[in-house]
Amino acid sequence: xxxxxxxxxxxxxxxxxxxxxxxxxxxxxxxxxxxxxxxxxxxxxxxxxxxxxxxxxxxxxxxxxxxxxxxxxxxxxxxxxxxxxxxxxxxxxxxxxxxxxxxxxxxxxxxxxxxxxxxxxxxxxxxxxxxxxxxxxxxxxxxxxxxxxxxxxxxxxxxxxxxxxxxxxxxxxxxxxxxxxxxxxxxxxxxxxxxxxxxxxxxxxxxxxxxxxxxxxxxxxxxxxxxxxxxxxxxxxxxxxxxxxxxxxxxxxxxxxxxxxxxxxxxxxxxxxxxxxxxxxxxxxxxxxxxxxxxxxxxxxxxxxxxxxxxxxxxxxxxxxxxxxxxxxxxxxxxxxxxxxxxxxxxxxxxxxxxxxxxxxxxxxxxxxxxxxxxxxxxxxxxxxxxxxxxxxxxxxxxxxxxxxxxxxxxxxxxxxxxxxxxxxxxxxxxxxxxxxxxxxxxxxxxxxxxxxxxxxxxxxxxxxxxxxxxxxxxxxxxxxxxxxxxxxxxxxxxxxxxxxxxxxxxxxxxxxxxxxxxxxxxxxxxxxxxxxxxxxxxxxxxxxxxxxxxxxxxxxxxxxxxxxxxxxxxxxxxx
Numbered sequence: 001x002x003x004x005x006x007x008x009x010x011x012x013x014x015x016x017x018x019x020x021x022x023x024x025x026x027x028x029x030x031x032x033x034x035x036x037x038x039x040x041x042x043x044x045x046x047x048x049x050x051x052x053x054x055x056x057x058x059x060x061x062x063x064x065x066x067x068x069x070x071x072x073x074x075x076x077x078x079x080x081x082x083x084x085x086x087x088x089x090x091x092x093x094x095x096x097x098x099x100x101x102x103x104x105x106x107x108x109x110x111x112x113x114x115x116x117x118x119x120x121x122x123x124x125x126x127x128x129x130x131x132x133x134x135x136x137x138x139x140x141x142x143x144x145x146x147x148x149x150x151x152x153x154x155x156x157x158x159x160x161x162x163x164x165x166x167x168x169x170x171x172x173x174x175x176x177x178x179x180x181x182x183x184x185x186x187x188x189x190x191x192x193x194x195x196x197x198x199x200x201x202x203x204x205x206x207x208x209x210x211x212x213x214x215x216x217x218x219x220x221x222x223x224x225x226x227x228x229x230x231x232x233x234x235x236x237x238x239x240x241x242x243x244x245x246x247x248x249x250x251x252x253x254x255x256x257x258x259x260x261x262x263x264x265x266x267x268x269x270x271x272x273x274x275x276x277x278x279x280x281x282x283x284x285x286x287x288x289x290x291x292x293x294x295x296x297x298x299x300x301x302x303x304x305x306x307x308x309x310x311x312x313x314x315x316x317x318x319x320x321x322x323x324x325x326x327x328x329x330x331x332x333x334x335x336x337x338x339x340x341x342x343x344x345x346x347x348x349x350x351x352x353x354x355x356x357x358x359x360x361x362x363x364x365x366x367x368x369x370x371x372x373x374x375x376x377x378x379x380x381x382x383x384x385x386x387x388x389x390x391x392x393x394x395x396x397x398x399x400x401x402x403x404x405x406x407x408x409x410x411x412x413x414x415x416x417x418x419x420x421x422x423x424x425x426x427x428x429x430x431x432x433x434x435x436x437x438x439x440x441x442x443x444x445x446x447x448x449x450x451x452x453x454x455x456x457x458x459x460x461x462x463x464x465x466x467x468x469x470x471x472x473x474x475x476x477x478x479x480x481x482x483x484x485x486x487x488x489x490x491x492x493x494x495x496x497x498x499x500x501x502x503x504x505x506x507x508x509x510x511x512x513x514x515x516x517x518x519x520x521x522x523x524x525x526x527x528x529x530x531x532x533x534x535x536x537x538x539x540x541x542x543x544x545x546x547x548x549x550x551x552x553x554x555x556x557x558x559x560x561x562x563x564x565x566x567x568x569x570x571x572x573x574x575x576x
Contacts, residue, residue: 025059025239026074027200028189030180032067037183039242040495043091044234045222046418047254047332047398052339053231054332058091058222060495062244065216069180070160070203071171073193073235075227080164083201085156086222088211090330094252096320098307098402099490100270100288100453102281103317105432105475106482107460111467116476118431119317146389147382153329159210159221160203171200178204183241190238201225213496226335232263234416240409248495249405251418254311254331254398258420259449262303262403265416269443269451270295270304271515272428276455277507281489284455287507288491289499292406294515301411307402308425308449315452316429319488323400325393333396340395347391349383399424399449424449432458434473441510 025042038061045056057072108116165171172187190200203223210218236249253260261267270291280287296302309315311323329337337345352360360379364372403418427443429450437458443451458475478484504517511519 025072025242026057026235027070027072027238028183028186028241029061029063030069030071030175030182030186031064032179032181033064034181035064037061037063037068037242038244039239039247040244041248041250042236042239043095043222043250043252045091045094045252045254045331046231046260047328048231049256049333049336050339051228052226052336053228054224054226054335055231056086056091056222056224056331058088058220059239060213060217060219061210062215062217065207065210065212065218067179067207068205069175069178070205070220070223071175071182071186071190072201072203072223073190073198073238074164074201074225075229075231076167076197076199077227077229078164078199078201078225080162080201083162083164083203083223083225085159086224086330087154087156088219088221090154090327091222091252093320093323093327094331094400095250095492096490097311097314097318097323098252098309098400098452099319099492100284100306100455101315101317101319101491102276102284102455102457102489104281104457104459104478105437106478107458107472108474108476110461110465110470110472110474113471116474119477121477144382144386146386146393149389149393150324150326151329151389151392152326153334154326155330156221159206160223161206163202163204165200165202167194167197167199169200171202174200174202186238186241189241193235193238224332226332232417232419234418236415237412240412243408246406246408246495249407249416251403251416253401253403253418254328255401255420256398259305259308259399259424260401260403260418261305261421262405263417263419264414265405266299266302267305267403268295268299268302269425269427270306270453271441271510271512272443272451272453272455273430273439273441274455274512275437275439275509276457277509277520278457280455280502280507281457283502284489284491285494285497286499286502287455287504289494289497290502291504291508291515292404292494293499294504294517296406296411298515301413302405303416304404304453305401305425305451306404306453307400308451309400310449311398311400316454317488319490325389325396328396328398336396337392344391346384346388349380349387401449423447425451428452428454432456432475435460436473437475 025039029037029039031037039059040062042057042059044058045054047054047056059070061068103119163174165174170187171190172182175182194200201223205220210220213219234249234251239247251260276287292304295304307315311328314320314322325333360376364375367375405416423445424447425443426446426449427441429452430440430442432439439456459478461472478486504515506520508517509520511517
C-alpha cells in the first residue's frame with residue numbers, strides 16, 4: 001500500500017584531516033566536591049559564513065552543584081573576549097524547529113468539491129493597521145514591517161567566568177590550583193588536542209545562575225565562540241569522561257547554501273511520513289527514542305540526518321515560528337556582520353520616484369513648517385532603517401541541517417567530522433492520496449533541501465455523507481469544530497525519556513522491513529470519533545481499559561464506573 005523509504009546511506013571518509021577541530025562537549029567537567037559528574041546530552045549549533053564559523057555549545061550536567069567548571073578545547077585563535085554566553089532559548093528554538101514531529105491528516109468533506117487545505121497553508125498574518133497588524137495606529141499608511149524587527153544580538157551575563165589558556169599551559173594544573181578535581185584520564189584525553197595547538201577555554205560556573213531540571217541535574221546556558229580557522233571536526237571524545245553510558249549529540253548546522261552530513265561516519269535519513277498509532281501523538285519523545293535504538297541496532301555507528309530546510313521557513317507542519325533575525329544574530333550572525341562593509345550595512349536610499357514625491361507632498365502639506373521638517377527627517381530615517389534591515393535579513397539566509405547521534409565509547413572510535421552534502425534532499429513532505437492513504441516516504445536528492453522527519457496519523461471521515469457522488473480520500477487540516485489542542489508534538493529531551501515505555505512494533509502501522517518492523521494492519525487504526533477525534537482511539541480493551549497500542553494501560557472496570565456515576569449524581573443534587 002505504501003512505498004518503502006529509500007534510506008540513501010551516505011558513505012563517509014575514514015581519516016581525520018589537518019583542519020582545526022570544533023566542539024561537541026569538547027572537554028570535561030571538574031568539580032570542587034566529591035561525587036560522580038555526568039553529561040547526557042550536548043547540543044551544538046555551528047553557524048558558517050565565508051571563512052568564519054560561530055560555535056555554540058550547550059551541554060547538560062549532573063553532579064555536585066557547588067563549585068564546578070567546564071574545560072573546553074577550542075581553536076588557537078579564540079580569545080577570552082570572543083567567548084560569550086547565550087540564552088538557552090536560542091538553542092531550544094533551533095531544536096524545536098528541526099525535531100522529529102507528529103502530524104494528523106483529516107479526511108475532508110467528501111461532498112465539498114474544493115481541494116484540501118493543509119495546516120501549514122493557514123494565513124497566520126494579522127491584517128489591517130494598529131500594532132497587531134504592524135502599522136501605526138490611526139494613520140492611513142502602513143509602516144514597513146522591517147521597522148518592527150528586533151535586530152539586536154542577545155547575550156546572557158553572569159553564569160560563567162571565562163579564562164583562556166594557551167596550548168603550552170596545562171589545564172589540569174590550572175584547575176588543581178583553583179581547587180577543582182579533574183576526572184581520571186583527563187590529561188591523557190586532551191593531550192593530542194593541545195599538541196595540535198588547541199587552547200583550553202575554562203568556564204567557571206556560578207551555581208546560582210543555572211537552571212535545574214531535576215535533582216542535581218542542570219541545563220547549562222550555551223557558550224559561544226567564533227573562529228576563522230578551517231572548521232570540520234567535532235571534538236567529542238573527551239566528553240566520554242562524563243558519560244553515564246550512552247550520550248546524545250545533536251548538531252545543528254546553519255550554512256548559507258548547503259546542507260551538512262557526517263563525513264567519517266555513515267549518515268542516513270530516519271523513516272519519515274510513517275503512519276503511526278494515535279498513541280504516539282503526545283509521547284513523541286518516548287516513541288522516537290525507542291525507534292532510534294532500533295535504527296542504531298540495524299545501522300551501528302550511523303548519524304541520523306533528521307532535518308534539512310531553509311531557516312526562513314519551518315517545515316510541514318511548523319512546530320514553532322521560523323528563526324527570527326535577532327536569534328540568528330545571537331547565534332553568530334553578529335560576528336559575520338562585522339566583516340560587511342559600512343556602505344553595505346547602511347546603504348544610501350535611492351532617489352524618490354515621481355509617485356513617491358507626490359505622495360509625500362500630499363502627506364506633508366497640512367503640517368506647519370517646523371512639523372514638516374521634523375516629519376521629513378523622520379521619513380528619511382525610516383527609509384534608511386528599512387533599507388538597512390532588508391539587507392541584513394537578505395544577507396542572513398541559511399539552510400538548517402540537523403544531525404543526531406547516540407553513542408558510547410565503543411561506538412565513538414574517532415571524533416566526528418561534518419561537511420557539505422553533495423546535494424539537497426527532499427522528503428517527509430508528500431501528501432497522502434486516496435482512501436488507502438498512500439503517501440511517499442522517499443528521501444531523494446533535490447536542488448533545494450526540504451526534508452523533515454514526520455510521523456503521521458489519519459482521521460477518516462465519520463459524519464453521514466449527504467451527496468450522491470462523494471469524493472473520498474482527500475486529506476488536509478482539522479475541521480473548524482475540532483476541540484483538541486492545535487499543537488505540533490515533537491521529540492525532545494530524548495536522553496530523559498523512557499526508551500522502553502512505547503514499543504515501536506506495536507504502534508508503527510507502515511511496514512519498515514529495513515528495521516524489522518512488519519507494520520500493523522491499517523484496520524488497527526481506530527476511525528475518527530467526530531470533533532474529538534483521537535480521544536477514543538486509545539480505548540481498545542473490552543474492560544474499558546484506557547490504553548493504546550504499545551503503551552501500558554489501566555482498567556477502570558465496573559466498580560470505577562459505578563463510583564463515577566455516584567459522584568456525578570451527588571454533584572447534580574448539590575447543584576439543585
